[in-house]
Amino acid sequence: MSGTLQRVRQAWRSSVAALLIAIAASPALAHKPSDSYLSLQVGADGLSGRWDIALRDLDHAIGLDADGNGEITWGELRQRHQAIAAHALARLAIAADGQACAISAGEQLVDDHSDGAYTVVPLQIDCPVAAPRQLSIDYRLFAELDPQHRGLLRLDVGDVSRSAIFSPQAASQQFELADQGRIAQFLTFVGDGVWHIWIGFDHILFLLSLLLPAVLLWQGGRWQPVDRLRPAAIDVVKIVTAFTAAHSITLSLATLGVVVLPSRWVEAVIAASVVLAALNNVWPLVQRRRWLVAFIFGLIHGFGFASVLADLGLPQASLLLALVGFNVGVELGQLAIVVLFLPLAYWLRGTGFYRRGVLVGGSLLIALLAAAWFAERAFRLELLPF
Template sequence: MKRLLSALFALSAFLSAFLIAVPLLVGGLASPAGAHPMSTSAVLLDIGDDRVEGEVQLPVDRLAVAVDRDLTRDSVLGADRAFLKKYTAAHISAVGDEDRAWTVTLGTGSVRTIDGTPHLVYPLEIRPPDGRVTDFVLRYDVIVEELLTHQIIATVRHDFDRGILKAGDARTLGIFDYTTKSLEVPAGGGSWLRGFAATAGLGIEHIGEGADHLLFLLMLLIPAPLVATGGRWRSAPSVRRAVGRVVHVVTAFAVGHSLTLALAAAGVLHLPSRPVETLIALSIAVSAVHAVRPLVARGEALIAGGFGLVHGLAFASLIGDLGLDRGSLVTTLLGFNLGIELTQLLVVALMMPSLVVLARTAVYPAFRVVVAVVGLVFSVSWILERAALVPSDPFEGIQTWLVEHPLLVAATVAVLAVVARRTAPRTSADAHDGL
């Protein structure tokens, strides 16, 4: 048993270092771009395998000066609509290798208030003649060809092969002004590996910052070192048995969420986010009750697998927000799932050695019940908030603090385990374990 406990603690130390290193590596791949200053234009690009999509944002007041017309929110979509679209399209072009022209298409314009200023916004699509996106030069002088003080900020907000997946990863490409009318867009030098690493980092981030997912896993781990006998919890006969139960729990949850994650990401399943988030909160309540008193024999594996299906739908909603094409979907699912599983293993490695030690002391029954009750209170609060029965969660501050200090929480439980082992050891592994 001592050798097995030593191995568990060693794994805990390794994964702790991994948790610190991976976000730094993933985060180092991008430099975020903020909102553009008032009355500047913006070009936002989403780079795919066979096309570049995005939008152009034109401040109406600056556009009016450039075209020498009195423009309003209504006129840009009414009397001046055709003229403005033709004018804008004439001042945007793209060329690839050997100066081959790419097709540039503007969609239907709309008016949007950005940074307090009305902007005329056009969807943008750029297609290469051979259907394969590579490095290209974007030429752009909308407004600035007449208004020399104007600036246009060009930003890449999505490029899977370069690990740019979400708003926080967006990278400023450069600035168009009266001296700079073209910018090179690096669209062909990335690799699937960077996208894979970025989605894995996204999985780590999603679980690491998701108080509900972490609490659900913790509620399942609390009874893992025990066995249900006669409707009550007793200490597991061996550490090997306890570790085996943990493996069953983690595996069941992984299978459950992986199944619905894949189906939902592929468009086979779809549920509104509010019911899904409410069911996640319910899953925590059920697992907390099970931690107090076993609902069914080996119930934590059943709960993990069953409610893992629900958690997978929540994971899929995040992938849907990334706007990935089908070409990168498999890589995205694999990377995202890897990040989730690595974070789960880290939680297990941080908590289970301490829980295994605590489970063999007289302190564990009280510890288990107190933690389960806290989890139940949090889950009920989430259920009420997500079902729109209360305006806010009164425990949000506590939950945020706990999520932001995982190592401190794990260290506190470890210290408690050491103290309890020395001061309140259980004389028999088969001794009754309370409720």
């Protein structure tokens, strides 16, 4: 082995060690992506609800920390209650059977979620229709500030719960209030899982980083194209299966409350996993068993998936159905990515464009982006506009 290659590998190992030490030393400072939790109940007396919004997001949007000391006190929060309600309600619209409902805010409280303190805004909702058959919801909170923000909806109609995810790309949605069967509920959670993986850019980039070398083989100190599709397809199947098995385990454990990890630590490690997987394509230390990397880090990604279901607070009657449906949706979302990726990558595998531009250049860009995410989550920096 040449001295240059030895120095490169030693630098790579040192970088990995430094990054892992930084992860271990700073779990309390990381944060997960911006979410709010909208709960609506449809009962015999009409429509009511509550809206949990992260204080850190509100501070960024309208300012809550009056003295600028980095801490939001109850007094500072109480002084901004009217501003919070006005800001939030201006970005939420509900219609029953096509007729707009009037929404007002009650007295606000504070609650803790897995990623910090949230203000709780009770919602009084007055609809012209006493027993609506359909609800239309338009959700625009923080859309102008954070394109990755999500609104997680829990809609209770009688004893039946369903969920939905709002984002700037899916801001308006309609819900039929007729009694849903179990199959319809299951399909709703499947759709939530598909959508979650498609907007989970860190999960997608981690998976792509592991898949990019699948159509190549490391020989003679460089990446060479594989001769046949079969070994590439087998490698992809191993990677996706390992990732699926791993995150299914931790998704189930976390959603059922068996194992709970701080979401701040989880999100920081997820960003770090993307960095490591991408850099391994440039300086490959793990060449043949990327499925093992997928499994190890997939365990952490599963805790990230679980934060969606856990913070929704679904009732026990819907929890198992939600867990299975959401997990199936995640797998279908991943499968769609693989189906698009593999034929195109195999077709381009012998070109310099793929080996140097896509594999090396793309991996370096992914690593740079994920490193910025890690810095934001681990040290509360604002480096990216998204």
